Amino acid sequence: MRIAVVAEQFLPHMNGVTHSVLRVVEHLRAHGHRVMVVAPSYEKGLFPGAEPGLPGVHVERIPSLPLAGYPEVRVAGCTVHRMQRVLSRFAPDVVHVASPFVLGWRAIQAAAALGLPSVAVYQTDVPGYAARYGAGVLETALWAHVRTMHNAATLTLAPSTASLRQLRGHDVQRVHLWRRGVDTVRFRPELRDHAWRERVGQGRRLVGYVGRLAPEKQVADLAVLDSLPGTRLVVVGSGPEKDALRTALPRTHFEGFRTGDELAAVMASLDVFVHPGEHETFCQTIQEAMASGVPVVAVGRGGPLDLVDSSRNGWLYPPGNTARLRELVQDLVGDDAKRRAFAATARRTVQGRTWQAVCDELLGHYERAMATSPRPTTLRTRRTRTAHLARKATLVKFW
Template identity: 55%
Template sequence: MRVVIVTESFPPDVNGVAHCALQTARHLAARGHAPLVVAPATAAGTEADAQAPCPVVRVPSLPLPGYPQVRVALPSRRVAAAITDHRADLVHLASPFVLGVRGMAAAARLGIPAVAVYQTDLAGYARTYVHAGEGAAWRRIRSVHAAADLTLAPSSVALHDLEAHGIPRVKLWPRGVDTVRFRPDHRDEALRRELAPNGELIVGYVGRLAPEKQVELLAGACALDGVRVVVVGDGPSEPGLRETLPGAVFLGRRTGHDLARIFASLDVFAHTGPFETFCQTVQEAMASGVPVIAPAAGGPLDLVAHERTGLLVPPRDADAVRDAVRTLAGDPALRAEYGAAGRTTVEGRTWEAVGDQLIGHYADVLSARTVVAA
């Protein structure tokens, strides 16, 4: 299959959409298909594209005001030209909102089937950032996804949300995890001594530092005796969080083996954002053999088995986060039990396995188009 992946973000960006688009392109190429990526241009230039598993077409973009790590594509004819020049059999829309809308329009105009991958809770972001606009966000989502031949939701909660808002032809497609990179034996005692020189229990958060992630909910954990909070990531909330989380260690953005080493060196992983359609970092923590604390909302409901691989807590409840940390801090055997169960749970969720599921969805869409044409 010749597939054009139109994505709102792609490496060197570090986020769930970029990572999933990269893994999709890698898997398609590895299985003998011909992917091409269309993505917004980045401030870093195109050097990273040389490491991509397929050709990458960059579209002019501008940084999002107040959040320069996020770039928004500008109107461009490159999207339609890339789809045409690649002789695409199918267009894959990764978290379509701006660039993906143009990709959907081009696919419809050219008569090419499109698969839209839902990844971002835009309605939740609207509530967080502007305290309004949730209805407008859903109208935007519906207008794009209703035009697709198939929409893929990353979790059961996301699937139900899409169906409840009138979006047709929705199926479940979860995300994979690199179980070779993220694994317990990367635990590094020297790093642990550096992060917690007095032998404190290390509680880590990994992700964007932005309002919707609600990392400030870790303040209560920071106040617990014998606990050291470690924050990995960057974003516009970092200055405020440095004040809100006294004693926390901020490591900035980390990737690759360095990130895997940090994950495996944690005692507890805590995620705080209530708007996750999936939550890849939860899977990476589980693959690293680390027990998880996460809100009982969105994607984590599919990933965390309460009191088996971790603890689910009420969303936006700082006291519940603190109490969950206290529970795990006081019970090393329970931490070990949850961590081992988490690793076992995700061992079959490789990118190869979910990539093959995606190819199956593509084949179904193409087959349905062939039947209709006949």
């Protein structure tokens, strides 16, 4: 197949949307499919040492502007007509729209105008983020936009049962469940770095958070763990709240942004992983912690509800109850046998959740979208017919 992937965020900015797009594109390429990525442009030098692009994959860059207060996040705008031209040149069989909002909405509209099936992947709870950024009054309007976008797509994929219920509760139609994979080869317990643990923890248990340092992640809630006896809190990541968090968490070790094998080694070196964000549609870092053999304490809302099985591979605490968060972390760091049992179960929990498996499932969703999309003549058919007529005209002229 030929798949156009339209990503609201992409390299060099590394986040959950970028990560899943990379894994999907790698899988598609490895199985002989042709892929084009449409993504925002980024300023040179904004991400020094960022992960390189994907060889053999054309990336069509759309001019963008930085999000106010968060320059790493770009907002790309283009007309529907321009997006139609981009898609027409590639002639895809299906348009995969990752976390649509601005650029992705144009892609859904352009695909519909061209008679192309589109698969919209819901990944970011933008309406839920609004309150965290001081714009709660916009939540109703933002949900109206989300509903309009996703109902215009051929089908929508939700990453968790909580997201599935949330979308259906807001009258989004044709929603299917499509979870995320995890790289259990890269993330594994054997990467535990004892020298790093000693340097950072000096004999204490390490309790870690990995992710963006942004308001919607609620990292400030971890202040209840900053002085937990016998432990040291570790924060891995970067974002607009990094300076404020350094002030709010004075005893915490801030590791900075890590990716690839460096991130995998840090993850495996933790004793307990924590995640306080209440607006996670999935929470990929929880799966990576589990693959690394690290038990999890996460808020009992959104994506973590599908991932954390309380009293088996971690604990869930009630939203907003940071006192309970502290108690549950204390329970694990203070009981070596329980922590080891949870860690072993966590690793087993994610063994079958490979990107190979979930991307094979994604191909089935593509097939469903193509089968249900009313498109009597595909772009590829039109392009092939045009090329055939051009060759015929050339032969006639020659003779």
